[in-house]
Amino acid sequence: MSGLLRTEARPLVFAAGRETAFELSAGAPGFAPGAAHLVRFLPLERTLEPNDRGGAAYPSAEATADAQGALRLRYAFPSEGPYLLRIFRAEDPTTLLAEPTVYALDADLAALRPFRCDFHAHSDRSDGREPPAVLAARYRAAGFDAFALTDHGQRAPSVEAEAAVAATPSGLVVLRGEEVHPPDNHLHIVQVGGEPGCNLVFEREPARYATETAALRRAGCLQGLPEGIDPAEWASCLWCAREIARQGGISIFPHPYWRSDLLHAPLAVALHLLREGVFDAFEVLGGNEPDENHLQTALYHEVRAEGRPVNAVGSSDSHGAGPDARWFDWYSTFVLAPPAGPGAARPEAPTPEGIRDAVKRGLSVALETRPGEPPRAFGPLRLVRYAMFLLAEYLPAYRAACREEGLLLERLLGGDASAREPLARAAAETARFRDRIFEGGHASWSN
Ligand SMILES: [Zn+2]
Numbered sequence: 001m002s003g004l005l006r007t008e009a010r011p012l013v014f015a016a017g018r019e020t021a022f023e024l025s026a027g028a029p030g031f032a033p034g035a036a037h038l039v040r041f042l043p044l045e046r047t048l049e050p051n052d053r054g055g056a057a058y059p060s061a062e063a064t065a066d067a068q069g070a071l072r073l074r075y076a077f078p079s080e081g082p083y084l085l086r087i088f089r090a091e092d093p094t095t096l097l098a099e100p101t102v103y104a105l106d107a108d109l110a111a112l113r114p115f116r117c118d119f120h121a122h123s124d125r126s127d128g129r130e131p132p133a134v135l136a137a138r139y140r141a142a143g144f145d146a147f148a149l150t151d152h153g154q155r156a157p158s159v160e161a162e163a164a165v166a167a168t169p170s171g172l173v174v175l176r177g178e179e180v181h182p183p184d185n186h187l188h189i190v191q192v193g194g195e196p197g198c199n200l201v202f203e204r205e206p207a208r209y210a211t212e213t214a215a216l217r218r219a220g221c222l223q224g225l226p227e228g229i230d231p232a233e234w235a236s237c238l239w240c241a242r243e244i245a246r247q248g249g250i251s252i253f254p255h256p257y258w259r260s261d262l263l264h265a266p267l268a269v270a271l272h273l274l275r276e277g278v279f280d281a282f283e284v285l286g287g288n289e290p291d292e293n294h295l296q297t298a299l300y301h302e303v304r305a306e307g308r309p310v311n312a313v314g315s316s317d318s319h320g321a322g323p324d325a326r327w328f329d330w331y332s333t334f335v336l337a338p339p340a341g342p343g344a345a346r347p348e349a350p351t352p353e354g355i356r357d358a359v360k361r362g363l364s365v366a367l368e369t370r371p372g373e374p375p376r377a378f379g380p381l382r383l384v385r386y387a388m389f390l391l392a393e394y395l396p397a398y399r400a401a402c403r404e405e406g407l408l409l410e411r412l413l414g415g416d417a418s419a420r421e422p423l424a425r426a427a428a429e430t431a432r433f434r435d436r437i438f439e440g441g442h443a444s445w446s447n
């Protein structure tokens, strides 16, 4: 609607079912200081009164704008979902002034925070463009809370990036990771978080890998395999999934529809991996091109329609993060995980363990944010509803809030020590921004 005031609600996201205090402020000319205003609360997903265009039949509250033109209200949003707040002058409840949207969450999700993550990226240590530390800074500048560097066949670059960022005041979390390339299996597997990684086992303990995959074959894991699946390859996939779990990591099945020559994963293999729930998550987005991702989302929905749980993530598989980069920042994941909390150096940031557990529990949504296109989210309906709200109302502002921090992080990691102090301030500012968005934030932030 045109002519409405641009309005900011803080918090923007809060718990449903109990009274919550929030503030509404508007851009110029703002709400008239000292004037009584009426706010109507319309649950977007319910139609109580289909013809009630102004929302007169809905619950409402009155507030007087303070000297800065801000309205302070209390209201108990009855159930989970998005709400339109229709704002009028109390004396003229037919002329709509503003209509911001807010989101209420049931208690389980209200205790968590959405963290934007990329679980699959390459640096110049394999076939990507930037050094690990530069890549990390670009992720922060693009509005990411966490990313896993998953270079081909090696985990060391991610350890390097993690150490580099951890020595700075930035709020970015670098996850250790690798793209796993078993010697006798052409499928790629992404692993995040596990120690010391699978590639190292292939290199240092080839006999263990050979013995254990042979044991898997003997154990009958390969009986009744659907046609079109190579038993040796299947044994290798099972071994990787089990080894990653043993090492404490997340296993992700990446890009089945990526076309190198033929499809990366034969359809029979992709279907069976998903039906059997071999890996912790499926890279629903990560095929790079829209047609590849389109088929991957169809695969995801097909297997879920059979009643099988599939945990969704979106990954860029980026090989560059410069201005002309493709894929970087186009595909990502919202992970709903607890923040580190009071007492932690970065209370509002995620922890690697929290991210891992959330992905394993299915608390993740794949995101598509290609430039010039409307954003989309893929996952279970409850999480997609919330993610679509966040993509519209939160992510653009959060991206802007992170930009300065990312640019300063790149300078500091590039050796410019004078960037440390401003980076500390920018990181604190980014944290405060998040704190104001989500009810019950951990406002204090130590550097
Ligand atoms: Zn790959």
Ligand SMILES: [Zn+2]
Residues within 6 Å of the ligand: 120, 121, 122, 179, 317
């Ligand atoms: Zn890759």
